[in-house]
Amino acid sequence: MSQSSPALWTQLPPGSSSQSPCDRYKHACCSNDGYVYILGGRDSKCLRDFWRYSVCNEWTDLSCTSEAAPEELEGHSMVAHKGFLYVFGGMLDSPYTKCRCVLWVFDIALMPTNRKGHSAVVLGSAMLVYGGFIDMKGSSQDFWTLDFTVTQQWPTRT
Template sequence: MWQWMEGGGAAPCARGKHAAAVLGGAVYVLGGRGAGGNLPLRDFWRYHLASGVWERLDGGPAAPPALQEHSATPHEASLYVFGGEVGALATETPLWVYNTETRLWRKLAGSPAPVPRRGRRAGGGKPAGGGPRGRRGHSAHALKDCLLVYGGYMDLKGSTNELWAFHYESESWHQVRTAGPGPARHRHAAALHDNKLYVHGGQCDLRECADLWHYDTMSRVWSQVRTPAKLSPGPRSGHAALRAGAHLYIFGGESAAVPTNELWRFHFGELPDGA
């Protein structure tokens, strides 16, 4: 059964398109949009699971700007925040790292934004930088030694199927080369299980999807999982996914701009032959 958790004292305002992550007995919430989607938010909060109390965090001068549809992924004692919509004046796509022990943000510079064609110098080609460029509505997942970033929506390009890995130790990016192209998606739901990244639904540009895929991080192969249409969730985007035991759960999302509160469960052990 559901239980409404009322935090004591000050608490974050109503919002959507924010990022949240669990680390060290607390839930961290960053940014999003408030006031019915009209107000970009930059605030950063921590909810203590044991006491049920919210705490607003500062993080110092290197804190990220107002973000929406970004990702926040825990690893050891840090949160890794990537992407999101930061406005037309953004010139790069950095990765922000928040250390929960020092309570400070650190900005790792990313690839610069593409230079408009008329402003490029002769022979300039692509701008320097080895990381993924600006995107929102992607997903990010912590593997043993790297952060895996998949998909997202890129301005002027639409939905992408790019897969990137950020290596924690060297603090460097590389684009993962796969045996075949995966689905181009943003606002999808995704979770890791048994060295596989499962991706459900989302949008391919403007089209909402209902299919389920997995990417094998060992063989680097994308495969579509075939499930009976009558026993599967319909097209949706903006929903959430998590793995619990042998199951993938998805909740909510929108279909044809109509929100849903459907909760679906997929059993990994029921994969058909050849999926």
């Protein structure tokens, strides 16, 4: 942008879904493949939520509850590189608490798409998820498994 070109800020609408992130600061944000990701930060307290925003003006609440996920963080950084989100540093709600997760890597490709109306069962030490309704795509025949004991990642089950 040249110096003679004025910058124009436009506030985006809050989103068409009923869910969206709360007001916050000290959060991390990055973009990858047409999505914007927001993790943690602070409102009146430290937050442990994870959100994805699409160019279709929709927010998706991503699960951030696995044992491998970071705690409630603020002041951290997040970057995207080759299909992975890298979260580094930050501080917990107390400056005296040591963060157990200095670097957290989130594989975007290995996460199933958010859905409703699916079925899920626990078989041994894994959760199996089948089908469901995925936003504008309609019903799905995806079959996913989450191994509770090994990786807590989502490889597709065939």
